[in-house]
Amino acid sequence: MDIRISKTYGERVVLDDLALAINEGEILCVLGDSGTGKTTLLNILAGLIDFTGEIEGASDRVGYIFQEPRLLANLTVAENLAYVGADEREIEHMLEKVEISDCRNKRPCALSGGEKQRVAIARAFLSNAPLLLLDEPFVSLDTSLKIRLYRVFARLWEERKPTAVLVTHDIEEAWSLGHRVVVLRDGKIVFDVRTGHTTLPVFGEQSEKKKALLKVLLGGDQDE
Amino acid sequence: MKRTVWKHLGAWATALLFLAIVWMIAHAAVGNELLVPDFFVCLKETVRLLGTATLWRGIGSTLLRVFFAFSISFVLALIFAMIAYLLPSFGRFFAPIVGFFRSLPTLAVLLIILVWTSAAIAPVVVAFLSLFPSLYAGFFAAFTGVDKDLIEMSRVYRVPLKKRVFCLYLPSVLPLVARESAAAISFALKLVASAEVLAGTFQSLGGLMQEAKAYLQIPQLFALVSIAFLLGLLLETLGMLAARAIERRVR
Known part of the structure; x- marks a missing residue:
């Protein structure tokens, strides 16, 4: 997918002729400070907001894991998954994979934060969309739960290998889950690096590439 | 319980x-x-009135007017609120009109309406003029109160409209609509009865009050007011029970 887009809100330029090629089947992590247009980029890819420019090879179906789980409070977990069109068999199968089969008939108010996010992950994968968008889905979770969910996500991704764009503030998260990491600043991509990972997630890896990424995040400017 | x-x-x-x-x-x-007048005399008069066909005919015709005024207001408010929600430009155009309706001195307008219509219809029109803007505002608030994040999620996942209506919109909107309606129905009785008093509507609760006042049958007047008060209370209670039942069912 080739992207060349701009987006302004009034006078404020959020994405400034941003050019990005996303390869099929890769997990692309987008790092950047707050307000740099990361979520705007995802919303454009999801078709939720207008933009100027063009997206070649855009997918007409997307799975979106939002920062908050966005579950319907009046429906059970299974009903929430059926809401996006999944059938009974698929739901059972998916609930097993995200390890919340026992929550099938519970309503969101009876679930923990981690369980809710598992439902959101299940919903995104059940959509069978060729493009997955993830907007800091693990941000409010504690470390151990985060790591468990990284594994759940990576396991599900491995089955169909959809193209995924993960937006995050967390360099460790980006490096653990991404095949490629880009840094967004002032509406442009200022750094683009391949992690070289083949199996995911990868924890605690130290490399020159990661150091360079950290340097860029701390204020330097560099292109690979 | x-x-x-x-x-x-x-x-x-x-x-x-x-x-x-x-x-x-x-x-x-x-x-x-x-x-x-003496409380016990009025109580006796109330019991006597409850045994007369005239009172029940009056209650029947007043309730019929309440039903008409409420139904017309409910349906139109729901339709216009839905249009205003779906077409924000219509909502902006319609807001001053609703404001105009809201600021009408309804019972004073009754005199004009009486010139155009009869004493039997005027109370319905008066009640409509008051109920419509408040129901419209309530329904519009209910529609705009539907969680925007869930609407966005439904758009992303291309959830069919029918499913969105039944799983997202109705559970969110119905309890508020039911609560607004429950409050509106007893308000409608107050409006209709007041308008009937002013219009001197024949064979109505308000008309009977006007008659009792004209012939200085004060215990009868107090008895009729008490009956109207209890009727309003009953309508409000029934409305609230219905609203709670709806809320329990959809949430």
Whole structure:
């Protein structure tokens, strides 16, 4: 997918002729400070907001894991998954994979934060969309739960290998889950690096590439 | 559950007893049967009236007007609120019109309406003029209160409209609509009865009040007002029970 887009809100330029090629089947992590247009980029890819420019090879179906789980409070977990069109068999199968089969008939108010996010992950994968968008889905979770969910996500991704764009503030998260990491600043991509990972997630890896990424995040400017 | 019901009934009985005592004290203090008649005389008159066909015909025709005024207001408010929600430009255009309706001195307008229509129809129109803007505002608030994040999620996942309506919109909107309607229906009775009094509507609760006042049958007037008050209370209670049942069902 080739992207060349701009987006302004009034006078404020959020994405400034941003050019990005996303390869099929890769997990692309987008790092950047707050307000740099990361979520705007995802919303454009999801078709939720207008933009100027063009997206070649855009997918007409997307799975979106939002920062908050966005579950319907009046429906059970299974009903929430059926809401996006999944059938009974698929739901059972998916609930097993995200390890919340026992929550099938519970309503969101009876679930923990981690369980809710598992439902959101299940919903995104059940959509069978060729493009997955993830907007800091693990941000409010504690470390151990985060790591468990990284594994759940990576396991599900491995089955169909959809193209995924993960937006995050967390360099460790980006490096653990991404095949490629880009840094967004002032509406442009200022750094683009391949992690070289083949199996995911990868924890605690130290490399020159990661150091360079950290340097860029701390204020330097560099292109690979 | 049963305990809560008894608690509520107890509270109501205590409040009614308190009002009766205030009435008795006022009667003793004023000492004029034309201004504040004896409570027990009025109670006897109420019981007598409840046995007459005239009263039940009056109640029937007043309730029929309440039903018409409420139904027309409900349907139109729901339709216009839905259009305003779906087409924000229509909402902006319609807001001043609703504001105009809201600021109308309804009972004064009754005099104009009486020129155009009959005393039987005017109370319905008056009640509509008051109910429509408040129901419209309530329904519009219910529509705009639907969680924007969930609407966005439904758009992303291309959830079919029918599913969105039944799983997202109705559970969110129905409890608010039911609550607004429950409050509106007893308000409608107040409006219709007041308009009937002013219009002197034949064979209606308000018309009977006007007649009792004209012939200085003060205990009968107080009895009719008490009956209208109890009727309003009954309508409000039934409306609230229906609203709660709807809320339990959809949430």
